[in-house]
Amino acid sequence: MSDLGRVLRLDARRTALLVAVPVLTVVGTAAAAMSLCPVAYWDNTVVALLNAVRFLGPVAAALAAWTAVRERPLDYLRDLTARSPATGVLFDLLLLSAAALVSYAAVTVVVVAATLAQSEAGHPHPLGVVAGAGSLVLHVVVGYLTGRLVPHRATAALVLTVAAVWAAARVPGVSWWSLLPPAAFDHIALFTTLRPEILVDQLTWAAGLTTALILGYVMWATRRLLIVLPLVVALGATGAATLGLHRSDGTVTPVSAEPVCRDWPLTVCVHPALRDALPRLIAAATPLAARLNGTPGAFTTVEQRPAWAPLTVADGVATVHLDETLAPGYAARAVRQISETLKDARTCTDPPNRYRELVDAWLLGDDPPSVPDARTARRFASWSEARRRSWLRVHFADYRDCTLGPVNFQPFEHPRLYDAEADTGRLAQ
Known part of the structure; x- marks a missing residue:
């Protein structure tokens, strides 16, 4: 024992x-x-x-x-x-x-x-x-x-x-x-x-x-x-x-995921894991949506897509890819994707169209780039926000095809001059 x-x-x-x-x-x-x-x-x-x-x-x-x-x-x-x-x-x-x-x-x-x-x-x-x-x-x-x-x-x-x-x-x-x-x-x-x-x-x-x-x-x-x-x-x-x-x-x-959305002033939908990105994404996308309003590139909804899915802007819906880590600047990068999606890949080739870059800077709220045609750059900078939007409605096809030139920025008067302050739409500024 x-x-x-x-x-x-x-x-x-x-x-x-x-x-x-x-x-x-x-x-x-x-x-x-x-x-x-x-x-x-x-x-x-x-x-x-x-x-x-x-x-x-x-x-x-x-x-x-x-x-x-x-x-x-x-x-x-x-x-x-x-x-x-x-x-x-x-x-x-x-x-x-x-x-x-x-x-x-x-x-x-x-x-x-x-x-x-x-x-x-x-x-x-x-x-x-x-x-x-x-x-x-x-x-x-x-x-x-x-x-x-x-x-x-x-x-x-x-x-x-x-x-x-x-x-x-x-x-x-x-x-x-x-x-x-x-x-x-x-x-x-x-x-x-x-x-x-x-x-x-x-x-x-x-x-x-x-x-x-x-x-x-x-x-x-x-x-x-x-x-x-x-x-x-x-x-x-x-x-x-x-x-x-x-x-x-x-x-x-x-695997599919039921998105989470916010509906004002834009409808923005993201993967539920990235719901914290909604406020910044809405704030970054709203100015671009307002400036594109009335053009073939207009959108009122932004939806996140998987990384392998193509990006489009069609029928009022713009799709974006988001950084999963929400690294600094993710909202600005997503808005830039929308701008890039508006390009016609067949005509927009290297070297880049400097006049389109001038318009992109305005659309994205960036500082205007250096353009060899300083006169055109000064003219575009002198226009009001309403006049720029009206101008983009008229010249959107050239903007999309990257064929903008000095002639597109000549002084003009158009009966559909867009007055942003009078717009009663949901994207009024």
Whole structure:
């Protein structure tokens, strides 16, 4: 009984491994923070957790290997009991995996809280969180079993080095190998989402290989050949998941998103993750819309489009691309996209038309560029806002085709002279 008590006390002492939880939590939180984006998009939250495993996994594997090496000389105490020789190993793996998962859960809580504190958009992917947990447990099992098989002081350092190299070799988008746990994902662009099949294959791969390693060790320790069947099943699942990752056609797929809009003085609609951009975008686009009012390029609605979608100005709707990080100047860049969209690509070629640039500067509220024809530049600068708008209505075709010349800026009188102050439209200035 005294020997059994010593074994039980030895097993209970394994709870000291929980001191590793703060270490793993700090490492995982720091790694996740590096992958978090300023825009709260749930897909990128999951990516941050999955990328954190690339740092958290090697540390957890090294701690597991160190534990295995440290406790290996005490195995003779377990031999004094009637328990299976694999029981102690399985108990150690349970404690180590629990410690790693507790730290992973703490990192998940921090990252989710950071997302909820912002204007989050998209939908959470619990499967992605589980896939990251499976990859972390795989690191623990590999590290511990390596320490059992190679009980040397340098084993923990070797495990850390090899696991870190394996994680660093994950380069997003280069090869399907990068999808093997710990997988590396690129930033998930708005209007796209993670493909669930990828997450399922990664979870299956990690779970299958973890199970196979544990069953293989148990079979080696107990000499029970009945374990061969579940071992083969686990290896088969791993192989099937490997083929699934190899045949995968990208990690993301397009997804529609219900936009958020503001309706005055323009109707501006953006991806829900970028709702904070609405005030500045409205303020930047309203002057341009007012100046284009009454021309074929007029618009009363601005809509954000995915980065791969073409930009157009048609039927009163102007489409733009937005910086997902909302970097300084994003609203001005979006308005400039509308101006560029008004060009006819067939006729607007290099070198640029300097007279069109003069008009663009007015439309965008920029300082006028240097124009060789100083007389024309002075004449255009002397016109009132109302006269410029009336002039643009008459000469819009030349503006669009980049064929403006000095003759277009000659003094003129037109019966449809536009009076901005008398306009009762919604874009009145």
